[in-house]
Amino acid sequence: MFWIFAIAITSVACAALYYASLGRPVNAAATAGDDATTAHFRLQLREIEADTAAGRLGEAEGVAAKSELAREVIRLERPAGPASPSGRNLPGIFAAAALTTALLAFGAYSFLGNPGLPSLPLAGRAPPAAELDLDDAVARIEAQLAKTPDDLRGWTVIAPVYMQLQRFADAANAFRRIIALDGATADRETDLGEALMLGQGGSVAGEPLALFASAAARDPRHVRSRFYIAAESTRAGQYEQAIGQWTDLLALGTGSEPWVETARAGLESARSGLNGEPDIPADDAAIRGMVDGLANRLYSGGGSIEDWTRLVRSRLVLGDTAAAQSDYDKARVAFPDPAGRTELDVLAADNGLVMQKAAN
Numbered sequence: 001m002f003w004i005f006a007i008a009i010t011s012v013a014c015a016a017l018y019y020a021s022l023g024r025p026v027n028a029a030a031t032a033g034d035d036a037t038t039a040h041f042r043l044q045l046r047e048i049e050a051d052t053a054a055g056r057l058g059e060a061e062g063v064a065a066k067s068e069l070a071r072e073v074i075r076l077e078r079p080a081g082p083a084s085p086s087g088r089n090l091p092g093i094f095a096a097a098a099l100t101t102a103l104l105a106f107g108a109y110s111f112l113g114n115p116g117l118p119s120l121p122l123a124g125r126a127p128p129a130a131e132l133d134l135d136d137a138v139a140r141i142e143a144q145l146a147k148t149p150d151d152l153r154g155w156t157v158i159a160p161v162y163m164q165l166q167r168f169a170d171a172a173n174a175f176r177r178i179i180a181l182d183g184a185t186a187d188r189e190t191d192l193g194e195a196l197m198l199g200q201g202g203s204v205a206g207e208p209l210a211l212f213a214s215a216a217a218r219d220p221r222h223v224r225s226r227f228y229i230a231a232e233s234t235r236a237g238q239y240e241q242a243i244g245q246w247t248d249l250l251a252l253g254t255g256s257e258p259w260v261e262t263a264r265a266g267l268e269s270a271r272s273g274l275n276g277e278p279d280i281p282a283d284d285a286a287i288r289g290m291v292d293g294l295a296n297r298l299y300s301g302g303g304s305i306e307d308w309t310r311l312v313r314s315r316l317v318l319g320d321t322a323a324a325q326s327d328y329d330k331a332r333v334a335f336p337d338p339a340g341r342t343e344l345d346v347l348a349a350d351n352g353l354v355m356q357k358a359a360n
Contacts, residue, residue, distance in 0.1 A: 190224045305335050
């Protein structure tokens, strides 16, 4: 029944187009009478425009007069003369175009369509993508990757999602698959190193540090990998080496990047360690007051990741590790994507802060 109705409707539409083309006027040479009539109406049009310009006719009357003149031209227009050779072929062209359109439509539908598919009530349809639960979306991608394990795009999509869900072992596996399928880059090695580091509770020992070193060697201007390397040198007490690493890192920026402040603090910490000086401000009470004010502002109204990083660093400078841990947990809730808080994670890992499994 579907095909009977579809063919009938298409036939009617094609016939309508064909018969409409039979009555289309074609161009013909103008006669002397046509020229005279045209000259007469042009003269009338000029007179109407002159009267309107002189104020003898109002704007509305002028428009009405022009409209009446146009209607008169249409009524007196002579029918077209004999058709030209191209005009005689016009119905055939319309017929061929209509037939071609019909054939293309039926051919495309026979390949893409499914007339036997039953109707589906609205309540039974799948929800739009925006309403899908994240866990459901991850499960679908995982099912697809189980069937097509060489799907680079699938691994690229799911790897950062694993990081957001704090499934660090799965994220590390995904980053390994990406590297195996499409080769290593500084970013990919650093991504894998971060996943392994967070899976180790923030420690860069072992493979993570080796990956950061490989990324920095692969791209001498790669900021993220150099951040981790300099932070680890500072933590390990290799202050001379750390000073050089922080200095080289700062030379890569213009001074306006969000990571510059943290890098400068790392450099000062390494210098203080080299000189045996405590990295603690003298006016402790005033500093604590400012830090508490920053914390109150961020807790009540939120702020940027740079503000949260400054707060955590200030807590650590004051030796208040418990408050720093609490601030770090809240910062991770506000900024769940690890890619956007690299400097904060480096600072936390460098000072022994723990990434809780579920931040509150």
